[in-house]
Amino acid sequence: MGKLSRDKRDVFYRRAKEKGYRARSAFKLLQLDSEFGLFENVTRAVDLCAAPGSWSQVLTDKLMGKQQQNEQEKLNTSLKEGGDLEDAKQGGTISERHPTIVAVDLQPMAPIDGVLCIQGDITSYETAQAILEPFENNERAQLVVCDGAPDVTGLHDLDEYLQSQLLIAAIKITTHVLVDGGTFVAKIFRGRHAGQLYAQLKMLFERVSIAKPTSSRNSSLESFVVCQNFRGGEKFRNLPLDGDTVLESDNIAPHIPPFFACGDLSGWGEESGIVMDADKSYPMDEKDFVAPVAPPIYQPHLAQEYQEKLKTKDTTQKQ
Numbered sequence: 192m193g194k195l196s197r198d199k200r201d202v203f204y205r206r207a208k209e210k211g212y213r214a215r216s217a218f219k220l221l222q223l224d225s226e227f228g229l230f231e232n233v234t235r236a237v238d239l240c241a242a243p244g245s246w247s248q249v250l251t252d253k254l255m256g257k258q259q260q261n262e263q264e265k266l267n268t269s270l271k272e273g274g275d276l277e278d279a280k281q282g283g284t285i286s287e288r289h290p291t292i293v294a295v296d297l298q299p300m301a302p303i304d305g306v307l308c309i310q311g312d313i314t315s316y317e318t319a320q321a322i323l324e325p326f327e328n329n330e331r332a333q334l335v336v337c338d339g340a341p342d343v344t345g346l347h348d349l350d351e352y353l354q355s356q357l358l359i360a361a362i363k364i365t366t367h368v369l370v371d372g373g374t375f376v377a378k379i380f381r382g383r384h385a386g387q388l389y390a391q392l393k394m395l396f397e398r399v400s401i402a403k404p405t406s407s408r409n410s411s412l413e414s415f416v417v418c419q420n421f422r423g424g425e426k427f428r429n430l431p432l433d434g435d436t437v438l439e440s441d442n443i444a445p446h447i448p449p450f451f452a453c454g455d456l457s458g459w460g461e462e463s464g465i466v467m468d469a470d471k472s473y474p475m476d477e478k479d480f481v482a483p484v485a486p487p488i489y490q491p492h493l494a495q496e497y498q499e500k501l502k503t504k505d506t507t508q509k510q
């Protein structure tokens with residue numbers, strides 16, 4: 192997070208460090224939540240393209256607290272009804288029995304308590320299978336989020352195409368893990384071909400909206416598509432994972448989703464009503480240095496040194 196001095200003067204970058212989030216993106220999810228109430232009644236979630244993990248951190252904060260509360264309530268009800276404490280606890284808590292939050296990324300991710308981290312490419316069949324595994328004999332997730340972005344080339348058409356391929360993979364996986372009525376949120380580059388994706392998403396979900404949180408820079412092509420009330424059922428559950436479109440049909444009605452500009456920083460220490468500008472550089476005081484939240488686990492400039500260490504270790508072991 193934040194290699195450039197521009198990033199360091201960015202207010203969301205600084206707030207993220209202060210709050211212990213691994214990336215400034217955390218605020219995008221928080222701002223989307225304040226507009227759409229994403230975490231209401233959610234106890235199981237999937238975070239696609241999750242590294243370095245700030246969305247998973249937000250999910251953990253929001254869902255773990257809620258799940259523990261639900262379990263405590265269940266325990267209290269069972270005890271009130273004359274149940275035995277050990278019987279009530281039998282089988283462990285839900286979080287002990289199966290993971291509540293599954294996070295996936297191409298890059299390795301430093302562990303987060305309560306999150307099952309999978310390393311893999313979401314456009315590959317093997318990774319998709321690995322994501323489905325924890326849900327096979329369990330209840331489906333109520334929320335799937337995807338903040339996936341390919342390495343941006345600066346060629347808008349190419350970037351939009353690569354992003355849409357990632358989004359299509361995410362949608363297909365979502366149809367396997369999302370409960371009917373569930374919510375899907377994903378990053379989208381609003382380019383020339385986004386209309387086709389909106390139309391397909393509108394077939395799968397009752398409500399499709401586009402949102403741009405204030406923490407997302409105006410200079411960035413990105414917005415977020417918020418899809419609510421998954422229609423599911425036989426028709427839309429478990430779509431084939433291969434192929435490069437979501438639904439094979441010529442009969443898909445166009446859809447122009449409503450647009451929402453959302454979020455300010457009130458509630459994060461700013462005076463209510465003040466909207467901080469993600470594109471503006473704010474003066475910073477060097478003495479306010481905050482150490483990195485999650486130092487990189489793999490540092491390319493140290494790759495050679497790392498390989499040599501491995502080789503030395505290998506030869507010592509052989510001797």
Ligand SMILES: C[S@@+](CC[C@H](N)C(=O)[O-])C[C@H]1O[C@@H](n2cnc3c(N)ncnc32)[C@H](O)[C@@H]1O
Nearest residue numbers: 216240242243244245246297312313338339340
């Ligand atoms: C903007 S970052 C996500 C930030 C994350 N939401 C957070 O809050 O920390 C985009 C991520 O997408 C991942 N990504 C890109 N293509 C991918 C793919 N095909 N499969 C899995 N992850 C991918 C990248 O490795 C990168 O970590």
